[in-house]
Structures are given as C-alpha cells and as structure tokens.
Amino acid sequence: MSETSAKKDIEIVSAEPEVCPYCGSKRLFFSYDRGEIACVDCGSVVSVNRLDRGPDWRAFTAEEKERRSRTGPPVKPSLVTPSATSATIDWSGKDAFGRKLSTKQRFDMIRLRKWHKVSISSSVERNLVQAVEELDRLASKIGLPQNVRDEAFLIYKTAINKGLVKGRSINSVVAAALYAACRRLKIPITLDEFAKYTEVSDRKDIARCYRFLIKDANIRVDIADPVDFIERLIHMLNIKPTVYPMAKDIIMKAKDRGLTAGKDPAGLAAAAVYIAATLQGEKITQKDVAKAANVTEVTVRNRFKELMSKLNITGLPEE
Amino acid sequence: MVAFRGKYKYEIQNVVASISFGHSINLQQVATAMEDMVEYRPEQFPGLVFRLNKPKTATLIFSSGKMVCTGARSEKEVYKAVETIINKLKARGIHLAPNPRIQIQNIVASAQLNAEVNLEKAAALFENTMYEPEQFPGLIFRLQNPRVVMLIFSSGNMVCTGAKKEEDVKNAVETVYKMLKQQEVLFERA
Numbered sequence: 001m002s003e004t005s006a007k008k009d010i011e012i013v014s015a016e017p018e019v020c021p022y023c024g025s026k027r028l029f030f031s032y033d034r035g036e037i038a039c040v041d042c043g044s045v046v047s048v049n050r051l052d053r054g055p056d057w058r059a060f061t062a063e064e065k066e067r068r069s070r071t072g073p074p075v076k077p078s079l080v081t082p083s084a085t086s087a088t089i090d091w092s093g094k095d096a097f098g099r100k101l102s103t104k105q106r107f108d109m110i111r112l113r114k115w116h117k118v119s120i121s122s123s124v125e126r127n128l129v130q131a132v133e134e135l136d137r138l139a140s141k142i143g144l145p146q147n148v149r150d151e152a153f154l155i156y157k158t159a160i161n162k163g164l165v166k167g168r169s170i171n172s173v174v175a176a177a178l179y180a181a182c183r184r185l186k187i188p189i190t191l192d193e194f195a196k197y198t199e200v201s202d203r204k205d206i207a208r209c210y211r212f213l214i215k216d217a218n219i220r221v222d223i224a225d226p227v228d229f230i231e232r233l234i235h236m237l238n239i240k241p242t243v244y245p246m247a248k249d250i251i252m253k254a255k256d257r258g259l260t261a262g263k264d265p266a267g268l269a270a271a272a273v274y275i276a277a278t279l280q281g282e283k284i285t286q287k288d289v290a291k292a293a294n295v296t297e298v299t300v301r302n303r304f305k306e307l308m309s310k311l312n313i314t315g316l317p318e319e
Numbered sequence: 320m321v322a323f324r325g326k327y328k329y330e331i332q333n334v335v336a337s338i339s340f341g342h343s344i345n346l347q348q349v350a351t352a353m354e355d356m357v358e359y360r361p362e363q364f365p366g367l368v369f370r371l372n373k374p375k376t377a378t379l380i381f382s383s384g385k386m387v388c389t390g391a392r393s394e395k396e397v398y399k400a401v402e403t404i405i406n407k408l409k410a411r412g413i414h415l416a417p418n419p420r421i422q423i424q425n426i427v428a429s430a431q432l433n434a435e436v437n438l439e440k441a442a443a444l445f446e447n448t449m450y451e452p453e454q455f456p457g458l459i460f461r462l463q464n465p466r467v468v469m470l471i472f473s474s475g476n477m478v479c480t481g482a483k484k485e486e487d488v489k490n491a492v493e494t495v496y497k498m499l500k501q502q503e504v505l506f507e508r509a
Binding site for chain 1: 435436437438439442443449450451452453454456457472473506
C-alpha cells in the first residue's frame with residue numbers, strides 16, 4: 001500500500017459501528033491522529049483507542065529514516081530547561097529518613113534554602129522558576145492539558161528572552177502566555193476566565209500583556225472562532241449534541257453575510273446555540289446560555305435578534 | 320489616484336499641541352487678573368485651565384512656562400488660540416514671550432469609508448494589525464508611513480490617531496483606503 005493513504009488523517013468509514021448510537025447518523029469518520037471513530041454530524045466519539053491496521057511506513061534512505069523516526073529526545077519544553085525544574089529545598093523540616101531536624105539544623109536549612117534560591121544564577125532563570133510555578137498553578141486551576149502548558153511556556157520564554165517581562169508582573173504575563181497558547185491551540189476560553197483565577201492582576205492587565213506578546217514577541221494567533229465555543233457551550237448546558245451542526249451552520253451563514261465582524265465570538269456562539277437548541281425543542285433560557293458563555297444576557301439578546309432577523313430564521317416563539 | 324477621492328471622507332476632531340515660552344509664569348497672578356476666564360485650583364491640579372470660545376479650545380498653562388492646547392479642529396486653530404491667549408493676557412497687564420515654540424503633538428481624526436469592511440480578512444492579509452473581537456470590536460492598524468494608528472470598524476468608520484501633521488491624516492486615510500480596496504475587503508453598501 002502506498003504511503004499516502006496511510007497518511008490521510010480523516011477517512012469516512014462504513015465498517016464496524018455503522019450508525020451513530022446518539023443521533024443515528026451514518027456518517028462516521030475515523031481520525032488516524034487520535035485513533036477514534038466519531039460522528040460527523042453530532043460530534044460524539046463512538047469508539048476510542050482504535051488501532052491503525054494499515055501498513056507501517058518504511059524508510060529507504062537515511063534521510064527518510066530520520067524523518068520518520070518516532071523516538072528521540074524529550075519534546076516537553078519544560079523538561080528541556082533545567083533551571084525551570086531545578087530542585088529546591090523543601091519546607092518539610094525532615095531529613096532524608098523522615099526524622100525531624102533539630103532546631104539548629106532547621107535554621108541552617110532555612111538559610112540554605114534562601115541562599116539556594118538566590119544562587120540560581122541569572123535573574124532570568126529565577127524569573128522562570130517563579131513563572132513555571134504560576135503557570136502550573138493557573139493551568140491546573142482552569143484544567144488545561146500539558147500541551148497547552150508547554151506551548152505557554154515556550155511563549156513565555158520567547159517573551160522573557162526579548163525582555164518583555166521586565167516591568168510587568170510575572171503573573172499577568174504568565175496568564176497572557178497561557179491565553180495565547182489556548183488561542184493557538186483553539187481551546188475556547190475567554191480572558192475573563194483567566195482573570196478570575198489570577199488573583200493579583202485583572203482582565204485589563206492580562207489583555208495588555210497579551211497585546212504586547214502578540215505585537216513584540218511576534219506570536220501569530222488566529223482570530224478566535226465562534227465555532228470553537230459551540231461544543232463547549234453544548235457540553236456545559238448539557239443539551240442534545242445534535243444542536244452542534246445546526247449552531248455551526250448558523251455561525252457559518254452569519255460569517256458569509258459578514259455579521260460576525262467585530263462581534264465577541266463567545267456572544268455569537270451563545271446566540272447560535274440558543275437558537276439551535278430552542279428550534280430543536282430544548283428548554284433553555286438566554287440567561288443560562290449567557291452564564292455558560294461568560295457574556296451578559298444583553299449580548300446574547302442582541303446577537304440573537306441580529307441573527308434571527310438577518311438570517312431570516314423562523315419557527316421560534318417571539319420574545 | 321484621484322479616482323478614489325470622494326469615496327471616503329475624513330474630519331479632524333482634535334489637535335493637541337504643546338507650547339513653550341521659555342520663561343516661568345506666575346499662575347497665581349494670571350488667575351487673579353483673568354478671574355472671569357480661567358480655572359485655577361492648585362490643590363486639585365497644578366495647571367491653570369484657560370477655556371476659549373473662539374476657537375473652541377481648552378489650554379492648560381503651567382508655571383514652568385509651558386502650555387498644552389487641546390480641542391482645536393485644525394493646526395491653524397492652535398496658532399490662533401495661542402495668539403488669543405497671549406493678547407488677552409497682555410490686555411490685563413501680563414506679558415508673555417511673543418513667539419513661543421509650538422509643537423503639534425497629536426491629531427485625532429474620524430473617517431468614513433462608506434463601505435463595510437471584512438475585518439477578519441483584513442487582519443489576516445496585513446502586517447502590523449491586531450484584531451481581537453473578544454477585547455475590542457475594531458481592527459487596530461499601525462501604519463509605518465505616515466506613523467499613525469488607525470482603528471478600523473466593520474461599519475467602515477475609522478479613527479486615526481497619532482498624526483503629527485494634517486497631511487499625515489490625509490495620507491493615512493488614503494493609504495488605508497487603497498490597501499483595503501486593493502485586497503478586496505471593502506464592500507460597497509447596497
């Protein structure tokens with residue numbers, strides 16, 4: 001078999017689970033990247049951890065061998081930087097055997113800890129240690145996976161190497177880097193959520209840092225897509241997955257008409273989900289959607305009215 | 320490209336200038352002499368505020384001999400305002416250096432393209448732009464020449480800030496209009 005067919009990341013399959021048990025659709029696809037079978041229409045994952053039974057690729061030249069190799073040094077960026085994960089002396093007040101330290105030893109350890117911290121060579125490295133701590137804390141609180149943390153760490157490192165962190169609080173820049181990472185990886189999260197979990201800095205501060213990252217650290221970020229928010233909203237509101245394709249359709253149509261320009265993507269997604277869900281008989285209120293999307297009710301209502309009138313959607317009870 | 324003219328329009332909204340006399344000014348003396356025309360509350364703000372009706376401007380006068388003139392609609396109005404202030408002070412017996420150094424610091428203008436703009440496409444096509452609908456509905460376009468910042472909204476309204484000359488505004492609006500037109504991100508309204 002040729003390599004091309006094995007490399008295709010999406011292929012419609014009809015064998016094995018033939019219909020989606022959730023919405024009954026027959027259009028299932030097998031994602032080679034994730035080893036999953038999922039439904040094209042409602043997005044439910046039908047089967048996971050599937051094996052790719054296709055032939056493995058072979059390497060004929062040294063170059064190909066290099067390119068196709070699947071092993072190598074660790075790619076986790078925070079592991080590559082020794083300083084960021086360097087050892088620190090803990091506060092437990094116990095020795096290696098778990099015995100309590102004497103008072104004198106304890107004071108010695110406090111001094112040692114102080115010196116150890118100071119002696120971590122450059123200010124950049126000390127900064128990184130603090131930043132990684134905050135990054136992990138914030139990411140854990142929001143529940144972001146490791147790949148986002150790594151991306152954020154790389155962004156933060158670029159920023160610090162360009163001297164962008166100087167004069168700003170580490171916490172704000174870390175939050176901005178994490179936000180930028182989320183945006184790059186298309187994780188639907190709003191700045192407000194970051195502001196909620198970063199105690200020392202507010203939304204505006206993080207937004208300012210984020211703008212600096214984009215402008216001066218040359219980080220390319222795509223425009224936030226309302227479609228990315230739909231899935232999350234449906235999950236949070238606990239409504240039928242069949243709402244997804246419909247809401248997506250509404251957003252796509254709105255995009256074509258240029259209705260999305262300058263509008264908050266979270267608000268747009270909220271209105272689209274509200275319309276689609278209501279059309280499908282789900283009983284949800286604008287208040288619920290607004291809360292889930294972290295926007296105000298007024299935003300949802302305005303977007304809702306706009307979409308309804310400009311896209312000529314009917315079949316909804318009037319407000 | 321004269322053909323583009325008339326399709327868009329712009330209007331200067333504010334001109335800010337700094338004026339330097341090079342000698343200190345006794346604000347208390349000015350405040351007493353001009354009581355009917357100025358506001359001076361040193362405990363609140365160290366500068367003296369001189370509001371003019373014609374041209375409609377507000378000028379801050381500081382004891383260091385520097386002034387800031389805001390609210391003018393053109394460069395000409397700035398010069399006129401400064402002249403008026405000098406003359407009014409002279410009439411009450413306060414003499415200032417006759418030819419102060421005047422520097423235009425910032426010109427703000429509004430513009431209308433009379434066409435809708437596809438901001439998403441524009442943001443992708445141009446360098447030095449920033450478009451974050453989550454934070455601000457407009458596209459922020461930093462031009463290098465002339466060095467101004469243009470806020471572009473989907474309705475075709477624009478705000479131009481940071482210009483130092485009236486000509487900068489004209490050039491900037493024209494440049495942006497041409498760029499948008501060329502990349503086909505402008506949609507004439509039906």
